[in-house]
Amino acid sequence: MRPPALRALADAADALARMAREAAADGDDSTNSLVPLAEAARLAATSVRVVRDAIRAGDLAAYGRSRDRAVRAGDLQAWVASRRVVPVAGADDADIERRMSRLERRRRPARRGGSRAGGA
Secondary structure (H helix, E strand, O other): OOOHHHHHHHHHHHHHHHHHHHHHHHHHHHHHHHEEEHHHHHOOOOOOHHHHHHHHHOOOOEEEEOOOOEEEEEHHHHHHOOOOOOOOOOOHHHHHHHHHHHHHHHHHOOOOOOOOOOOO
């Protein structure tokens, strides 16, 4: 390569490095980006109708007009987190043991009190 071409290549590399540093310094702005309702429903693993119901109920803020509505990615993440289902405590061990013993009693053959000896 010729020296002018090498200088041009080095200048381009410097410009790219500067742009990369500036982009990294700006921080992650993905929480402020707008997501269309169809994409928001896909990200939330639900239907567009559920997302629209959440907007109508005021649980999720929307931007834009009726067909062009979108939600902020950060608001969507907060809404999904608020819908987290906490498991309900199940039956306690004593209840399970009581039920298991009842099943065992039903499965055992019934014992008869006396023996029948044939003869008169």
